[in-house]
Amino acid sequence: MTDSAPAPTRRRARVRAPELIGKGGWLNTGGRQYTLADLRGRIVVLDFWTFCCINCLHVLDELRDLEEKHRDTVVVIGVHSPKFVHEAEHGAVVDAVERYGVEHPVLDDPELATWKQYAVRAWPTLVVVDPEGYVVAQHAGEGHVHAIEQLVTELEAEHGAKGTLRRGDGPYVAPEPEPTALRFPGGALVLPGGNFLVSDTTRHQLVELAQDGETVVRRIGSGARGFDDGTVDTASFNEPQGLALLDDSAVVVADTVNHALRRLDLVSGEVTTLAGTGKQWWRGSPASGPARETALSSPWDVALFGNRVWIAMAGVHQLWAYDPAEGTVAVAAGTTNEGLVDGPGAEAWFAQPSGLAATPDGERLWLADAETSALRWVDREGAVHTAIGTGLFDFGYRDGAAGRALLQHPLGVTVLPDGSVAVSDTYNHALRRYDPATDEVTTLATDLREPSGAVLAGEDIVVVESARHRLTRLRLPAEAVEAGAVARRTRRAATAIAPGDLRLDVIFQAPTGQKPDTAHGPSTRLLVSATPPELLLEGAGAGTDLFRTLRLDPAVPEGVLHVSATAASCDDDPAAEYPACHVHQRDWGVPVRLTEGGADRLPLVLVGMDS
Numbered sequence: 001m002t003d004s005a006p007a008p009t010r011r012r013a014r015v016r017a018p019e020l021i022g023k024g025g026w027l028n029t030g031g032r033q034y035t036l037a038d039l040r041g042r043i044v045v046l047d048f049w050t051f052c053c054i055n056c057l058h059v060l061d062e063l064r065d066l067e068e069k070h071r072d073t074v075v076v077i078g079v080h081s082p083k084f085v086h087e088a089e090h091g092a093v094v095d096a097v098e099r100y101g102v103e104h105p106v107l108d109d110p111e112l113a114t115w116k117q118y119a120v121r122a123w124p125t126l127v128v129v130d131p132e133g134y135v136v137a138q139h140a141g142e143g144h145v146h147a148i149e150q151l152v153t154e155l156e157a158e159h160g161a162k163g164t165l166r167r168g169d170g171p172y173v174a175p176e177p178e179p180t181a182l183r184f185p186g187g188a189l190v191l192p193g194g195n196f197l198v199s200d201t202t203r204h205q206l207v208e209l210a211q212d213g214e215t216v217v218r219r220i221g222s223g224a225r226g227f228d229d230g231t232v233d234t235a236s237f238n239e240p241q242g243l244a245l246l247d248d249s250a251v252v253v254a255d256t257v258n259h260a261l262r263r264l265d266l267v268s269g270e271v272t273t274l275a276g277t278g279k280q281w282w283r284g285s286p287a288s289g290p291a292r293e294t295a296l297s298s299p300w301d302v303a304l305f306g307n308r309v310w311i312a313m314a315g316v317h318q319l320w321a322y323d324p325a326e327g328t329v330a331v332a333a334g335t336t337n338e339g340l341v342d343g344p345g346a347e348a349w350f351a352q353p354s355g356l357a358a359t360p361d362g363e364r365l366w367l368a369d370a371e372t373s374a375l376r377w378v379d380r381e382g383a384v385h386t387a388i389g390t391g392l393f394d395f396g397y398r399d400g401a402a403g404r405a406l407l408q409h410p411l412g413v414t415v416l417p418d419g420s421v422a423v424s425d426t427y428n429h430a431l432r433r434y435d436p437a438t439d440e441v442t443t444l445a446t447d448l449r450e451p452s453g454a455v456l457a458g459e460d461i462v463v464v465e466s467a468r469h470r471l472t473r474l475r476l477p478a479e480a481v482e483a484g485a486v487a488r489r490t491r492r493a494a495t496a497i498a499p500g501d502l503r504l505d506v507i508f509q510a511p512t513g514q515k516p517d518t519a520h521g522p523s524t525r526l527l528v529s530a531t532p533p534e535l536l537l538e539g540a541g542a543g544t545d546l547f548r549t550l551r552l553d554p555a556v557p558e559g560v561l562h563v564s565a566t567a568a569s570c571d572d573d574p575a576a577e578y579p580a581c582h583v584h585q586r587d588w589g590v591p592v593r594l595t596e597g598g599a600d601r602l603p604l605v606l607v608g609m610d611s
Helices: 054-069 090-099 113-117 145-162
Strands: 009-016 025-027 043-049 074-080 106-108 125-129 134-140 188-190 196-200 205-209 216-220 240-247 250-255 260-265 271-275 288-290 299-305 308-313 318-323 328-333 353-358 364-369 374-379 384-388 412-415 421-425 430-435 440-445 451-457 460-465 470-475 495-497 500-508 514-516 524-531 536-538 541-543 547-552 558-571 581-594 601-607
Touching: 025 090, 043 054, 043 145, 054 074, 054 145, 074 090, 090 106, 125 145, 134 145, 188 240, 188 451, 188 460, 196 240, 205 240, 240 308, 250 299, 250 308, 260 299, 308 328, 308 353, 353 412, 364 412, 364 421, 412 451, 421 451, 421 460, 430 451, 500 524, 500 558, 524 536, 524 547, 558 601, 581 601
Parallel strands: 043 074, 074 106, 240 299, 299 353, 495 581, 500 601
Antiparallel strands: 009 134, 025 106, 043 125, 125 134, 188 196, 196 205, 205 216, 240 250, 250 260, 260 271, 288 328, 299 308, 308 318, 318 328, 353 364, 364 374, 374 384, 412 421, 421 430, 430 440, 451 460, 460 470, 500 547, 514 558, 524 541, 524 558, 536 547, 558 581
16 A cells, blocks of 8 residues: 555566456456456456555546546456455455445455466556557556556557457446445534434435434435535535534534545535645645645544644545634644654654544544554644554454554544543454553454444444444443543453363354355464463464363463464355355453362353354
């Protein structure tokens, strides 16, 4: 994921394009499977992308004009090439294609087979194949579509003269729209009257829902992709995401693909533009100035912090701030380098900052740094700190001490009444909780399909389940809402274990209709460690069996066993050419106390029934 790349390399040598192969099959083709031979005579642009990558989303938008202008000669093929584990799930790719309005065929390549054949090294990468099936150009990064359009014009002339150009309709077949009230909502806000305002991202609208979180009160915006100020019915947005109250009568909207901040008047329904030009910020552009004259880059969320509207500027890996009094915008933190570096704001590195939430006392601005799978915060002096997360390729699912905890591409943060933070752990389909008082991470809820944010409603938390197209209400645990709870720490009762050998058994049974996925080797993995490490004399480390004999040191009377288990299964349907596969993962922290007469076997259930 990068917005800077080497100069494009044009390949005029006759290099035959490798075949398009992807275990996940084809999307947006009406069920038809394609080969390069089927596309002979057309100019093919292969877009190697993954849906977590903001630069890839920029390229999707850049390609829209090219596709429209050359629709009878050019076929764009998206080759989805995942980074995160979640992105290898076929259903998640199906969702992403609809979520981001992809209007061309997509090859789902979860094993990176085509990526490797084309020697791709970065997201995004564009490859041009001429009408005779030869690779003629390859560009890494974004901002290259104008050069590709020039090449397309040359290829149209060259192959039109040779008689090797075939014009006509492309292979794209639009999927049937689904009649849900919301479609991939991004953010939510509780309005002063108690109703909810939701960014209905894929439909390019805002939707006001009644206090039940289901009944539609009104829709704001035409529903067409666009950048128009106006009334409830005539204004237009382009994939809006985050929302924040400016005051009791107005909301600021992160209008992501328009690279703008918009203002919604809650009384009149009028929509106006606060910041941004509608064009994407590029390196070398002004990084401060009058808000309506300064370009932004994929603002993903907004929050009031220190009398300014802070902006999670995902497109350039920075935080910006909009000053309502002065009508200006400026960089607040970040260098545009992508990574995880703490320190003074001017020196910090981010990687697609996405969700923002300020504490009521104005002391901290919490943020979900999506690509580093991190929870971070900014203090009143503007310095950046990290609570969870270590780097761009460190992700997973693990509760416990924050230094060891793992998230997977979180998009939202919510400050809870006790001062702890709920993290919408998007790619883990979970709501996690970080408690600054104990520096520990716990899980509040699982089986939330791609949660992208959450808001408080009394003693409940209402989660934006983006991929289930709804708001889901959950009851917060008492320790997250009770006054003074930050000073308490609840400990799980220790399990009495006999000194010496302990048989650890993780019980896994594939759910009904599934079978263990052994296509590429063992389908299970077990990782064991202990706090303190001296508790384990033997048995620490990773292995593929879900059972193990541990030897505990009698000289260490108590501690915690950390067990992480993973198992994979696939749908057991002989008729399915590409059966869906599933990953079951769970982490346990088991407090143990060594005592004579204690148990010599520790059973833990990963999946033992239909799930």
